[in-house]
Amino acid sequence: MSLVSIRDVRKSYGTVEVLKGVSLEVEKGDVVAIIGRSGSGKSTLLRCINGLETYQSGAILADGIEVGGLHANLRELRRHVGMVFQQFNLFPHLTAAENVMLAPTVVNKTPKKEARAIAAEVLAKVGLSEKMDAYPSQLSGGQQQRVAIARSLAMRPKVLLCDEITSALDPELVNEVLRVVEQLAKEGMTLILVTHEMRFARDVGTHLVFMHHGKVHESGKPKEVFAAPQTPELQQFVSGIG
């Protein structure tokens, strides 16, 4: 069974339908890159996967847990589905290490010492060993985003959702974050990323999903899809990006 299974999901805000029947299967180890115009529903889809948004019909199963169920165990779900945001969202009153340790100690009841060891490990993974005791305000955007990734990793998620995690960064800081994500992909982490980094989507993604008007308009292997987009919308989108 797929790690994440999205079946004909529909979602409306009021009378406006933003997801118009989206289906997507994500297997363990997949790196799914979601691209598309602003407003096409990419963020909404991602947020539905970890239950930040509800949907009206269809089904999403993540790690076997039905997300939209009336009694869905969202807490259990979110222990296995991590999410990284465009705006980092680090907790400014906590150091990098404390940001990372918070969920393990509070949610998993991991002892402080052990949590600190986890923090050291995941911060090393994102190349920030020497910044463990720095506050977010003392870090660059790229460093903050890497801490945010480490914070998600500390929960040992089975899948990591990334919503345009480099879009708020100065161009020269984008690469350090992308390199971390690429490393995660290499290690077999399942990733679903909304991104505007087309080259990254092509080189690192195992699947490409082009969303358009609330639907999966086109999808396939990134290199093939980019080499020969089938629909005029994607052709236009790809050429528009340049």
Add this chain to the structure above:
Amino acid sequence: MTYHLEFSALLPYWQDLAWGLWFTIVLTAVSTVVGIAVGTLGASARSFGPPWLSGLVRVYVELIRNTPFIVQLFFIFFGLPALGLKLSETTAAFIAMVVNLGAYSTEIIRAGIDAIPKGHIEAGVSLAMTRLEVLRYIVLRQAFAKIYPALSSQIVIVMLGSAVVSQISAPDLTYAANFIQSRNFRAFEVYFVVALIYLMLSILLRYLLRLIGDRFVKVG
């Protein structure tokens, strides 16, 4: 006629002053702690509670913020007995103070909560934290850091405002002053000294609050 200052006329009453001061300190300390607890619950309910509860808190806050403290105090002490709830002066004073600071601190803390970016809450929720855990570890910590100066000012205001409880004969510092003055008729000396004591109390309280702030309220 000339008025001869005679501060020594206070000396026989120093114990009354001391007890009054002690009462004011305890009254302020207890109502600060309990009032802020009420305010924290109120603000949390207002921002995260179900609509009916949020509405209820709002009514409470508006009711208290838009009526004089002395009327609230009189209502509790003189009014409630009509419903069969008879309270001692001291109990009524404590309750009135807590109710009052509870409302003001609800509003202050809520402003702090509102200033927390929604993304922080979503990040916490995405880390599998419950709403209560998010509130406790992420929202309130930050909110308190943001509003600590405003809250400190309110605590000082409440300490000074506590003088009003002398009006129901709760034995605070002002009550002691009134009492002494009625005995020795040395109004100038008594109120001059008591004013000085309040002034020192304020300065001390602000200093204490700053220490507590530096020690416990991390701004990050």
